[in-house]
Amino acid sequence: MIEALEILVLSLADDDLIMGHRHAEWIGLGPILEEDIAFASIAQDETGHAQAYYQLLTDLGLSTPDEYAFKRKASAFRCAHLVELPNFDYDYAVALMRHFLYDAAEQVRLQALREGTYDPLAGLADRLLREEKYHWLHATTWIQRLGHSTEEAHLRLRSAMQQLWPYAWALFEPMPMETEMVEAGWIAPSASLREKWVNLIQPILEETNLWLSPPTEETLLAVRGGRQGHRSPFFESLLQELTEVSASEPEAEW
């Protein structure tokens, strides 16, 4: 059982850790100061959420949050490839669309966890949802605002959507040992979460003329595997950066 729990918690935690890493790249470089500040807040929240998830495992006698984040090898990470993708030379449309797709998934996932039977996780989900509410407000406000602005903005959002769509879909790739997790009542099956996610985002994306039909199985095949420990080509350099200081003197305290 603990193995299944670790897989579930690491999938959630690693998503947030790496998403926080990518969002943090915007601090100081956003399109307007207010967005530097917003992305800094969201990045802090995601990073803090990752830490809180890892702590659930620490409380069970497993590794510490710092060990999970800074001392694991690449293949031990279980994040989806969506969060690993770079910001592609500071493409704000990519950052915004990813933030929208990801935080919609967070809404759905956390609501399911809140109803789950594993109390520490359900309690944490309840706490995180209170912060996530503002991520979702931020994301939907911007998608609707830019989605109804210039042709250029629309084209950029559309191309970001095309690029990210299969990756976002793969957020709901079934986790290893998912049957055990669902039987224990910790979380709903990935397929049902994906359905809720689609219901949440489809009206907004249709209203802004950014909706795309579901990706084909063939497209999905190329972007899946994150939950199994397969990493995208972008992960290695990210991990190197993440651990640059901590690995320079592994036994030191900082």
Add this chain to the structure above:
Amino acid sequence: MYGNLTIRPEDIENWGKKVEQEDPDRLAEFEARIERGEKIEPQDWMPFEYRRQLIRLIEQHAHSEIIGALPEGTWITRAPNFRRKLALMAKVQDEVGHAQLLYSAAETLGKSREEMINDLLSGKSKYSNVFNYPAETWADTAVIAWLIDAGAIINQTTNAKGSYGPYGRALERICWEESFHLKYGYDSVVYLATGTPKQRALLQDALNRWWRPIMHFFGPPDTVSVHTEKLIKWKVKLATNDEMRQQFLDMYVPKIWELGLTIPDPNLRKDPETGRWEYSDPNWEEFWQVIGGNGPCNKERLAVRRFAEEKGRWVRKALLTPQARYVTPLA
């Protein structure tokens, strides 16, 4: 984070003439208000030069905050653990927030944020010299967060008592936040100073690199500083560069020594008779060179800002478009 207002000779060209052109009665009343300790508010009458110098000062300060986010910002994704990563993100976010606050304060004087940012990008408007030096290692971020922010607090708590209301109020709030940065910086420095030999060496190297920029931080010595009598009378500038530098040395040199660090100036000592710190010439020629655009990172810093400006242009354009409609948040 911001050092002292540096006044170059070209900044005060035709100064006296312009003040002389002001209505003498209004000028006298204005100066009497300041003398009584009243605050000047945006809608109040003020001399042309007061407005011009304040815009320049607040604008430089705002630019320093956004440029200052860059050297530390590059270390967020490399911070060594959760605790430091979260704190550094919050700190750099604060700095950008200060810029937002200060641009707003400057806008009350009649110059828009866009105009100010354009002047930064064209090189017309300056920012604190200290951000033209690189943060080479993690230890540099600790030294910056401790000592540069400490210097900024000395400067800003002094200037918060200035005569212009919106600037003073912004500074008060900024100082609250900076005092947390200083705690974070000091804590990081203590960990390095009491850590492994490699960490201690990293810290000493960083201090060696940053000592000169820190000495430059408050601006050139009073003896060569351009005439600032009027600015002091108008309470735009509240203490001289040397006064603030002395205050900084008094507060922080003992703390640096206490950590077993060496300050890279063999002549640094406090004269027991005068109570003043003596130090070697920190190479003021370098200071003027860096102000003139020839520091180690001037070009890079502006290039990064221009890159961000270019990359974000379509977003700002989209926000201003007539067909854009205000979106009510969903909750």
